[in-house]
Amino acid sequence: xxxxxxxxxxxxxxxxxxxxxxxxxxxxxxxxxxxxxxxxxxxxxxxxxxxxxxxxxxxxxxxxxxxxxxxxxxxxxxxxxxxxxxxxxxxxxxxxxxxxxxxxxxxxxxxxxxxxxxxxxxxxxxxxxxxxxxxxxxxxxxxxxxxxxxxxxxxxxxxxxxxxxxxxxxxxxxxxxxxxxxxxxxxxxxxxxxxxxxxxxxxxxxxxxxxxxxxxxxxxxxxxxxxxxxxxxxxxxxxxxxxxxxxxxxxxxxxxxxxxxxxxxxxxxxxxxxxxxxxxxxxxxxxxxxxxxxxxxxxxxxxxxxxxxxxxxxxxxxxxxxxxxxxxxxxxxxxxxxxxxxxxxxxxxxxxxxxxxxxxxxxxxxxxxxxxxxxxxxxxxxxxx
Amino acid sequence: xxxxxxxxxxxxxxxxxxxxxxxxxxxxxxxxxxxxxxxxxxxxxxxxxxxxxxxxxxxxxxxxxxxxxxxxxxxxxxxxxxxxxxxxxxxxxxxxxxxxxxxxxxxxxxxxxxxxxxxxxxxxxxxxxxxxxxxxxxxxxxxxxxxxxxxxxxxxxxxxxxxxxxxxxxxxxxxxxxxxxxxxxxxxxxxxxxxxxxxxxxxxxxxxxxxxxxxxxxxxxxxxxxxxxxxxxxxxxxxxxxxxxxxxxxxxxxxxxxxx
Amino acid sequence: xxxxxxxxxxxxxxxxxxxxxxxxxxxxxxxxxxxxxxxxxxxxxxxxxxxxxxxxxxxxxxxxxxxxxxxxxxxxxxxxxxxxxxxxxxxxxxxxxxxxxxxxxxxxxxxxxxxxxxxxxxxxxxxxxxxxxxxxxxxxxxxxxxxxxxxxxxxxxxxxxxxxxxxxxxxxxxxxxxxxxxxxxxxxxxxxxxxxxx
Numbered sequence: 109x110x111x112x113x114x115x116x117x118x119x120x121x122x123x124x125x126x127x128x129x130x131x132x133x134x135x136x137x138x139x140x141x142x143x144x145x146x147x148x149x150x151x152x153x154x155x156x157x158x159x160x161x162x163x164x165x166x167x168x169x170x171x172x173x174x175x176x177x178x179x180x181x182x183x184x185x186x187x188x189x190x191x192x193x194x195x196x197x198x199x200x201x202x203x204x205x206x207x208x209x210x211x212x213x214x215x216x217x218x219x220x221x222x223x224x225x226x227x228x229x230x231x232x233x234x235x236x237x238x239x240x241x242x243x244x245x246x247x248x249x250x251x252x253x254x255x256x257x258x259x260x261x262x263x264x265x266x267x268x269x270x271x272x273x274x275x276x277x278x279x280x281x282x283x284x285x286x287x288x289x290x291x292x293x294x295x296x297x298x299x300x301x302x303x304x305x306x307x308x309x310x311x312x313x314x315x316x317x318x319x320x321x322x323x324x325x326x327x328x329x330x331x332x333x334x335x336x337x338x339x340x341x342x343x344x345x346x347x348x349x350x351x352x353x354x355x356x357x358x359x360x361x362x363x364x365x366x367x368x369x370x371x372x373x374x375x376x377x378x379x380x381x382x383x384x385x386x387x388x389x390x391x392x393x394x395x396x397x398x399x400x401x402x403x404x405x406x407x408x409x410x411x412x413x414x415x416x417x418x419x420x421x422x423x424x425x426x427x428x429x430x431x432x433x434x435x436x437x438x439x440x441x442x443x444x445x446x447x448x449x450x451x452x453x454x455x456x457x458x459x460x461x462x463x464x465x466x467x468x469x470x471x472x473x474x475x476x477x478x479x480x481x482x483x484x485x486x487x488x489x490x491x492x493x
Numbered sequence: 494x495x496x497x498x499x500x501x502x503x504x505x506x507x508x509x510x511x512x513x514x515x516x517x518x519x520x521x522x523x524x525x526x527x528x529x530x531x532x533x534x535x536x537x538x539x540x541x542x543x544x545x546x547x548x549x550x551x552x553x554x555x556x557x558x559x560x561x562x563x564x565x566x567x568x569x570x571x572x573x574x575x576x577x578x579x580x581x582x583x584x585x586x587x588x589x590x591x592x593x594x595x596x597x598x599x600x601x602x603x604x605x606x607x608x609x610x611x612x613x614x615x616x617x618x619x620x621x622x623x624x625x626x627x628x629x630x631x632x633x634x635x636x637x638x639x640x641x642x643x644x645x646x647x648x649x650x651x652x653x654x655x656x657x658x659x660x661x662x663x664x665x666x667x668x669x670x671x672x673x674x675x676x677x678x679x680x681x682x683x684x685x686x687x688x689x690x691x692x693x694x695x696x697x698x699x700x701x702x703x704x705x706x707x708x709x710x711x712x713x714x715x716x717x718x719x720x721x722x723x724x725x726x727x728x729x730x731x732x733x734x735x736x737x738x739x740x741x742x743x744x745x746x747x748x749x750x751x752x753x
Numbered sequence: 754x755x756x757x758x759x760x761x762x763x764x765x766x767x768x769x770x771x772x773x774x775x776x777x778x779x780x781x782x783x784x785x786x787x788x789x790x791x792x793x794x795x796x797x798x799x800x801x802x803x804x805x806x807x808x809x810x811x812x813x814x815x816x817x818x819x820x821x822x823x824x825x826x827x828x829x830x831x832x833x834x835x836x837x838x839x840x841x842x843x844x845x846x847x848x849x850x851x852x853x854x855x856x857x858x859x860x861x862x863x864x865x866x867x868x869x870x871x872x873x874x875x876x877x878x879x880x881x882x883x884x885x886x887x888x889x890x891x892x893x894x895x896x897x898x899x900x901x902x903x904x905x906x907x908x909x910x911x912x913x914x915x916x917x918x919x920x921x922x923x924x925x926x927x928x929x930x931x932x933x934x935x936x937x938x939x940x941x942x943x944x945x946x947x948x949x950x951x
Contacts, residue, residue: 118795118805136574157748162573164747167599171566174559178539178570181557182578186570204560228810288834289791289807291798332537332555333575339501339550341558350504350550351558396834403833478833 115294121286122147124256125189125215125279126155127294128263133302134213135161135184138175140168140194143227144283145217148189169194173201177210181340183305183331185267189215192234193224195241203242204342205276206365209319209327211305213266215279217286218395220473229473230283232395235450238278239424245362247369249376250278250424254398256292259285261300262378262421268303269376273368274327280423282446284396284475305329308336319361320347325368370425377430378421383409387416389485390435391468392455393444394420397476401444404478404485423451428458440488441465444481499523499533501553508547510618512698512706514665514691515545518612519552521668521689522581525676536579539568541593543585544619545612545691562593565600568607573747576606579679586613586627590646594626601655601684605745608678608685611648614693622696633700648688649737658683660738664690664713667734674736682744690717690732771803773827774913775836778903779853780845780869782820785900790822792922793904793914797826800918806834819848826913841911842878843903844870854878864907866899881910883945889938898938905942916943 119127126148129137137156139149149165156163162179166172169190176186190198195216205212218234220226234241238250249269253262259281266277308328310316312335321327330336343351344358352358369376382402384390393401398419405415418434420427435441435455441464443452449467456462468484470476486492500523509515526536536554540546542561549556555578559567564582572580589597589611600607616634617623624634624641627648631640652660659681661674671689678685692698692709703709718724720735776793778786787809794805809822823836842857843864844850850870857863863878868886885902889895901923908916916939923935 116799118791118798136570138570162747164569164573166566166569167595170563171569171596171599174563174566175570175573177559178557178567178572179574180570182571182574184574200560201563284808284834287809289794290831290834291804332557332571333534333578335534337533337553337555339504339556339558341550342560343558348503350501399832399834406832475835477835477837479837 115296117292117294118289119256119292120147120289121256121259121281122217123151124259124292125263125281125286126151127292128260129187129213129267130155130159131260131294131300131302132264132267133185133304134187134267136176136179136186137161137188138164138166138172138179138186139188140166140172140190142169142191142194144219144286145189145191145215147286148215148217169197170201173198173205173212173214176212177201177205177208180210180212181332185211185271187213187215187267189217191217191219191227192221195234195237199237199241199243202248202276203244203246206242206246206248207342208340209274209365210276210340211270211274212276213263213270213279214276215281218280218282220471226473228283230396230446230475231471231473232282232397232446233448233450233471234280235423235445235447238280245366247366248278248424249273249275249369249422250280251378251422252280252395253421254285254395254402254419256285256288256290258421260292260294264300264302265378268301271303271305273372274305274329275369278424280395282395288396307331310336312336317347318349319345321364325364373425373427374429376422376425377427379427379430380419380421381434382417382419384416384418384434386414388414388438389416389440389442390438391415391417391442391444391481392420392431392451393417394423394451395446397444397446400476400478401481404481407478408482420451426454426458428454431455432458432460435459435465438464440485442468442481442485442488444468444476446470446476494527496520496523499526499553500551504550507551509544510693510695512692512694512709513544513618514614514689514693514706514710515548515612517665517668518545518583518610518671518689518691519548521671522583522610522675523552524672525679528672528676529679531579535577536581537568537571537575538581538583539564539571540583541585541588542619543588543617544693545583545585546588548583562588562591563596564588565593565596565607565609569600569605572605572607576746579608580606581608581610581679583610583612585618585625586611586615586648587617587625590626590648590651598651598655601652601657601686603745604656604658604683604742606682606684608675608681608687610675610678610687610689612689612691613648614691614697615645616693616697618693618696622700632697635696635700648686652686653738656684657686658738658740658742659685659736661686661736662688662690662732663734664710664717665692666710666713670734677736677739681739683740683742771828772840773825773829773831774841775839775858776824776826776841777821777836777839777853777856778824778843779819779821779849780900781848782818784820784845785897786820786843786845787822789900789904790824792901792919792926793907794824794826796918796922797914800921801914803828803914804831806831808834819846819852821849821853841907841913843907845899845903847871862910864903864910866903881949883949885942885945888941888945892941893934893937895934898934901935901938902942902945905939906946907942909943909946
């Protein structure tokens with residue numbers, strides 16, 4: 109018998125999210141049950157208090173996100189989790205976290221939409237909602253993954269980015285990944301770097317400007333209840349955090365909110381490549397559909413097909429440079445996703461030959477299969493259906 | 494300490510109209526905090542959106558000006574994150590009871606240790622005088638030119654029914670009573686609701702011909718009475734002021750109830 | 754009644770290039786087929802050093818309705834996590850049988866319970882009907898462990914993984930007061946196959 113490794117687990121995707129969050133230092137969770145994310149709340153209602161953290165079930169998703177933002181300002185690492193309808197309700201508070209620059213992690217386990225849609229079926233239709241769901245110009249970080257080891261790692265990365273950039277981070281998973289079970293090797297303490305938020309070194313009695321940026325653009329924080337008292341608001345605000353209608357202040361603030369992420373798109377970008385070196389046909393996919401894409405690539409490779417896969421793990425900021433570079437010189441680009449072409453549209457925008465970009469998709473609640481993808485590839489290569 | 498030592502003078506003057514009642518409420522809140530002897534670093538003020546919610550910015554505590562109706566949800570996170578801090582939530586009637594009604598009843602149901610000070614001027618002031626859930630039936634607003642059809646909430650009954658362990662009502666006319674009630678509400682361990690009838694001469698007063706701020710405050714004097722007062726036998730329409738609920742209960746924690 | 758012919762052993766767990774096992778366990782909500790699938794896959798991962806992926810499709814019902822759990826076990830990485838054509842399947846209700854039996858790979862193994870399922874002879878598979886429900890009721894007296902008996906029978910028929918590996922998972926997952934009952938159910942399933950093939 110193979111000796112049992114204590115850090116090897118056979119767990120569900122939602123449990124991998126919960127474990128990743130705990131590894132990253134989660135201290136506070138507020139949520140509202142919704143399929144297919146509910147297990148995250150169920151697991152954390154048990155695990156988080158055991159580790160000295162706080163779990164609370166709120167009256168709705170609006171309250172859930174507002175509550176974790178409040179807790180984050182007291183200095184805690186925070187998360188909530190939901191699915192489509194709840195994510196829709198959270199959009200206003202996402203904007204608040206963007207504007208007030210409050211580190212927070214929001215998990216959206218996607219299901220079929222719009223509206224109540226297909227509650228127990230897989231979909232990836234919230235990609236653009238994650239980007240543009242809240243109103244006004246802004247930037248956002250959105251990460252995803254296709255296997256449970258990566259779900260764990262991306263959850264940790266999400267917490268690190270939220271703390272490093274003072275931003276809400278969307279972890280955009282899907283029903284298949286969340287409910288699937290497979291092996292996860294939980295890293296030992298210290299194996300993955302855990303970021304803590306930057307706190308001010310301004311001493312008591314000296315003016316602390318909560319929204320005065322350092323030269324590197326970062327804003328050191330001070331926990332509520334500490335020695336510095338300041339104002340936090342969702343209104344356009346000055347360096348004191350006080351509301352302002354000054355056009356220069358508004359211009360600078362919006363630029364800062366967008367630039368702090370968009371200018372770091374390369375360092376935020378996360379992706380994986382499979383067989384891309386000599387690939388004539390490049391598949392681009394993410395989340396659970398990347399598993400079907402990879403299966404199809406591996407199967408065709410056995411028959412001599414020159415296919416490769418670019419798996420995106422960060423969707424926003426869109427890794428435009430990476431995608432443009434990886435798409436150069438391919439005969440066909442096939443974007444595989446479970447929506448009506450939300451990432452395909454982004455790929456077409458950034459590549460030099462958009463006419464070579466095609467979409468292999470499903471949005472009917474059925475998990476896209478390698479056969480589904482092959483049928484589209486044959487069609488676009490003129491091999492018939 | 495003088496009242497001004499609790500204010501962020503850099504951010505004054507405030508946005509409130511002449512005759513508005515909200516400054517009296519802010520003053521009462523400051524006096525209550527001073528009376529209890531709380532350090533400024535021990536107090537967090539979380540507000541939503543509306544005229545009354547601008548109070549958070551003027552006060553020299555840890556302050557958070559949040560989303561319309563959601564102040565109690567943000568405050569819940571602050572309180573659970575730092576249970577040792579005193580968290581006060583100034584709200585307007587529309588903020589607390591229309592868009593924020595769900596959070597209000599659930600904060601009361603949990604009986605979480607927050608102090609909600611609800612400035613009830615019976616109108617949306619900041620957006621120019623539209624009706625709120627506290628606008629009495631038949632009264633005018635810019636969205637009800639022939640008088641509002643919907644019945645108003647009775648805030649005290651709503652808070653009691655939802656489970657708040659401290660419920661009180663007073664007015665801006667009764668400034669001393671106001672300070673005493675906010676003080677008791679802050680000292681109370683549990684969800685405390687203080688309804689303060691406040692005046693909006695600019696919109697509610699003008700549309701309903703109730704006069705200026707002073708005249709509206711005289712109205713609070715003439716149309717309210719203490720709980721149990723004999724005056725109500727002759728005039729049952731008088732609105733009662735006082736502490737309606739003040740119960741000692743185990744202090745809420747999401748981990749389960751703990752003895753105080 | 755004629756004994757079913759002895760099925761081919763589906764795997765020989767000796768070589769490092771095992772055939773990938775694609776398994777569908779199906780029944781109605783509440784019969785524990787998803788639990789059985791999880792136990793099987795977890796045993797393969799934690800105690801046999803194999804890769805395994807388990808998925809399920811489900812509706813809003815907690816009880817009743819057709820439930821299906823997919824398990825893929827392989828010594829190679831597993832990408833596409835769903836089973837399209839199982840080489841092993843078990844059906845614990847007629848509805849599940851009607852829905853899933855036709856997807857089986859020709860020559861695959863299809864396990865059913867005689868109490869619940871009437872087999873269709875046109876299905877191109879080694880069909881093995883066993884009296885699991887009846888035996889569990891007679892020897893253990895509680896239908897709740899039918900799923901574990903099914904797992905025992907499946908392992909007995911295929912040498913998918915070792916019974917000890919499943920027993921280890923049962924020790925981890927099953928509350929102490931139910932552990933003996935589950936061990937008995939596993940052994941009952943294994944014994945039914947031994948008797949059948951003797």
